[in-house]
Amino acid sequence: MKEYTPVKEGKVREIYDVGDALVIVATDRISCFDVILGNEITDKGRVLTKMSEFWFDYTKDIVPNHMISTDVNDMPEYFRTEYFEGRSMLVKKLSMIPVECIVRGYITGTAWKEYLKSGTVCRTKVAEGLIESQKFPEAIFTPSTKAEIGEHDENVSYDECIAYLEKRFPGKGSEYAAKIKEYSLAIYNKCAEYADGRGIIIADTKFEFGLDDDGNIILGDEVLTPDSSRFWAKDSYEPGRGQLSFDKQFARDWLTDNPGHSWKLPEDVTEETIRKYLQGYEMLTGRKLK
Numbered sequence: 355m356k357e358y359t360p361v362k363e364g365k366v367r368e369i370y371d372v373g374d375a376l377v378i379v380a381t382d383r384i385s386c387f388d389v390i391l392g393n394e395i396t397d398k399g400r401v402l403t404k405m406s407e408f409w410f411d412y413t414k415d416i417v418p419n420h421m422i423s424t425d426v427n428d429m430p431e432y433f434r435t436e437y438f439e440g441r442s443m444l445v446k447k448l449s450m451i452p453v454e455c456i457v458r459g460y461i462t463g464t465a466w467k468e469y470l471k472s473g474t475v476c477r478t479k480v481a482e483g484l485i486e487s488q489k490f491p492e493a494i495f496t497p498s499t500k501a502e503i504g505e506h507d508e509n510v511s512y513d514e515c516i517a518y519l520e521k522r523f524p525g526k527g528s529e530y531a532a533k534i535k536e537y538s539l540a541i542y543n544k545c546a547e548y549a550d551g552r553g554i555i556i557a558d559t560k561f562e563f564g565l566d567d568d569g570n571i572i573l574g575d576e577v578l579t580p581d582s583s584r585f586w587a588k589d590s591y592e593p594g595r596g597q598l599s600f601d602k603q604f605a606r607d608w609l610t611d612n613p614g615h616s617w618k619l620p621e622d623v624t625e626e627t628i629r630k631y632l633q634g635y636e637m638l639t640g641r642k643l644k
Contacts, residue, residue, distance in 0.1 A: 355431045365390050366402070366581060372430050372444075375422060380441045380576075384619075384627070386606045388507070392618035399441035400643060401631045402579045406443065408639050409545060409577035416544065417537045419573040420445040420564065440644065448564025448574050452500040452522065453515060454507055455534050457542040459493045460557040462486065462584060462597075476509040487557070487586075488593045493542050495535045500562070533571050534563050545578055552637050554600065555591055559583035580631045585638075600634030602627060 358377075360368040365385035370377040380399035384391050403424060410421045422444040426434045429444050458465055458475065465475045466486050473479065476496035484490075497515040498507040510518060512531065520527025538561050546556045560582050562575035576582055580601035587598040596607075608623050609615050619627070632643060 358430065358432050366399075367576075370433075374447070376445050376447055377429055377433055378443045378445055379438060380443075384581075384602060384605060386602060386609055389617050391605075392616070393624060395624050395628050395631070397628055397643065398631060401628075401635050402576060402581055403441050403443055404641075404643060405579045405635055405639070406576045408641075410573070412548070413541050413544065413573070413577065416540045417563075417571065417573050419577075420448055422446060445574070446566060446572065448566060448572055450500075450562065450564040450574060451519070451530060451534060451571075453519065453531075453534065453562075454498045454500055455538040455561040455563065456496045456498060456558065457493050457538050457561070458490065458496055458558040459542065459546055460487055460489050460555070460584075460586075462557055465496070465558075477511045477514075485594045487591070487595060487597055493539055493546070495538055497531075497534075530571070534561075537561070537563065537571065537573065541573070541577075549585070549638055550588065552640075553588045554634065554637055555586040555588050555597075557584035557586050557597070580634055585634045600630045600637070602631075604630055 358370045358372065361371045362369040366381055366383050368379045368381060380402040382394035382396055382398045384395050384398060407421065407424050410419045424443050426438050426442055429442065433442055461469060461475065461484050469475055469480065469484060473482065475494065478496065480494065481491060495512065496509060497512065498509045499518060500507065516527045516531045519530050523530055541561060542559060549556050556578065559578050561573060561577065563571050564574045566572050583601060584603060585600040590598045605619055605623060605627050608619060635643060
């Protein structure tokens, strides 16, 4: 049996090259504020993989995606073990566009902090008089450059995004920026409407896109998971304060409230974090995690 080692390790994912495709494995690692924490969240990787599988299927009418299969029997023998089961995805190889496509439907987190200081969100002027957690008149696209491990993503304006892409794809910057903005907003709006009907508000999220061998823009990475999104409970939503969430905001809040943490969560916080992930998954998909 051929053995494989990751060709790339991200904050949470490991990527394996299996020839004409990749296997992306979602580990149980958790990162907050771009730092990988010192402990894992049991079953988190399986939630991320199954959630992405659900959304990739739901949004394939908007833009093609890189998912081929989540069945380890479709992967090389090395991946047909209990560890890889449920947390692995066979995907197409893409040339990734180095931009995180962030869509914000509500003002919260770092966007709220910036707004209080300057009246802007990611360097873009927005409506006056907003309060914390308020819904924007319409969802906004706020891209950022994609950081390497140990570095921080950098928010950029749409015009800066065009210039950034133009340097990497000469003659294509404006086209690619317009397309990833269009796709990002379309995916968010469709999925936010669906989630609302399941009792969850998608406050914000991020997408990543790549190019296939024919130059087509393809949705990649993960989609609308608790790692890449803020999920709020609709039944307790109230503008003007923080919200009850089903994502890693619970872990972020604990770290913020406990500055001597050394980037490690106590057991009760890890247990509550996975409980929130599972609850969000079950509400959105109507499925139990297998």
